[in-house]
Amino acid sequence: xxxxxxxxxxxxxxxxxxxxxxxxxxxxxxxEILLGTFLKLIHFLTIPFILGIGPQTVVGFLTAAFFxxxxxxxxxxxxxxxxxxxxxxxxxxxxxxxxxxxxxxxAGPVVMGSLAVAVLAVILFAPADTPARxxxxxxxxxxMRLWAFLMVLIYLIVWLSVRPRVDLALAGSIGLLxxxxxxxxxGYRFMRVLDSLPTKRRWANEEGSPGPSQ
Numbered sequence: 599x600x601x602x603x604x605x606x607x608x609x610x611x612x613x614x615x616x617x618x619x620x621x622x623x624x625x626x627x628x629x630e631i632l633l634g635t636f637l638k639l640i641h642f643l644t645i646p647f648i649l650g651i652g653p654q655t656v657v658g659f660l661t662a663a664f665f666x667x668x669x670x671x672x673x674x675x676x677x678x679x680x681x682x683x684x685x686x687x688x689x690x691x692x693x694x695x696x697x698x699x700x701x702x703x704x705a706g707p708v709v710m711g712s713l714a715v716a717v718l719a720v721i722l723f724a725p726a727d728t729p730a731r732x733x734x735x736x737x738x739x740x741x742m743r744l745w746a747f748l749m750v751l752i753y754l755i756v757w758l759s760v761r762p763r764v765d766l767a768l769a770g771s772i773g774l775l776x777x778x779x780x781x782x783x784x785g786y787r788f789m790r791v792l793d794s795l796p797t798k799r800r801w802a803n804e805e806g807s808p809g810p811s812q
Contacts, residue, residue: 638681646689655692657766658773659684661753665716668745669724671780691772699765709757712771713750716778720746723781 646655702708725742753774757767779785 638684641681641685642688645685646692649689649693651689651692651696653692654695654765654769655688657762658691658695658769658776659688661770661773662688662777665746665749665753665774665777666780668742668749669720669777669781670742671777671785687776688773691769691776695768695772696765698768699763702764702768705764705767705771708771709767712774712778713754716750716753716774717747719778719781720750 642656642659643652646652699705720743724746725739753770757770762770780789
């Protein structure tokens with residue numbers, strides 16, 4: 599659906615703006631990302647808040663998302679699998695962090711542990727070279743890795759300066775662990791299992807053809 603919408607909008611823009619044929623695919627790709635992100639935001643700002651785990655879910659998701667920018671990681675092949683998988687995973691993060699906060703008074707050890715795991719994941723696996731996001735050169739790999747280390751440092755500074763509530767600190771830490779997991783061999787295997795679920799054919803037919811992962 600998102601893929602089809604982006605193609606239709608790109609075709610309309612191509613006619614209105616007299617874009618070259620080679621630019622239509624680029625515009626469609628950008629529109630697909632924008633539409634997909636917009637729909638994700640709607641889901642993440644409604645369902646978790648209705649269930650009472652909105653702040654925790656959003657913090658976990660944003661922490662993982664910003665860390666994912668320089669590190670990459672395993673992808674699902676269709677937009678709807680990505681949406682449902684992300685929503686389910688980070689709602690679980692939100693629920694878990696809220697439940698753990700009732701029994702943990704200090705989130706410091708969990709925060710430091712998650713940062714240590716993130717650093718180790720960057721050293722061993724980042725940036726992930728995938729078909730959806732290939733790493734073009736050694737210079738790009740170094741740049742992305744430095745960016746990833748900078749993100750970890752920023753998380754540490756935020757934790758030390760803001761000292762968020764325990765549930766939010768736990769949500770961010772677990773979100774960071776989730777993203778670190780997607781860089782590992784086990785993360786790739788788990789994503790392949792999700793991608794092999796029987797609904798793949800139905801979603802692919804609905805999209806028309808697999809679009810870029812969101």
